Amino acid sequence: MNPSYIDLASVEYIVSNTSITEAWKKVRSNKGAPGVDKISIVKFPKWGRPKWKLIKNQVKAGNYQPMPARRVEIPKESGGIRLLGIPCVLDRVLMQSIAQVLSDMFNPTFSLHSYGYMPGRSVRQAALQAQGFYQQGYTIK
Secondary structure (H helix, E strand, O other), X not given: OOOOOOOHHHHHHHOOXXXXXXXXXXXXXXXXXXXXXXXXXXXXXHHHHHHHHXXXXXHHHOOOOOOOOEEEEEEOOOOOEEEEEEOXXXXXXXXXXXXXXXXXXXXXXXXXXXXXXXXXXXXXXXXXXXXXXXXXXXXXX
16 A cells, blocks of 8 residues: 555545454453443444444545544542543544554554554663664764
8 A cells, every 4th residue: 555645445444344343343452431422332333233334434435523522531640630532432443443554554664663653662662772772882963
């Protein structure tokens, strides 16, 4: 795939049974609270299956509208609150599917030395790599 644009084939794959099934597995494993539609992870399959053809067609046509996120206040340890937005389960599944497709498109174009938000990579690994470069005599000019 050419990473310079999202083509119709990419959109088709985003809503394919394969991609949506993988996205659903990830969303389900993360659990999480329902969004503004109050549809939980447990209720989602029964709710979503009869609607899937319509949703898929909306995504493919470019007129799918995500639901607003449910706002929740989370207390901070240091005092005060942090606002958290909880998308509905359907939107989380679609976002996960999109993320999977974009990851497949763009990750191969990243440097082998990229660590930010890369699957299987961590801050610790990045620090160890930087330390290794330093020990080999590499510097920034």
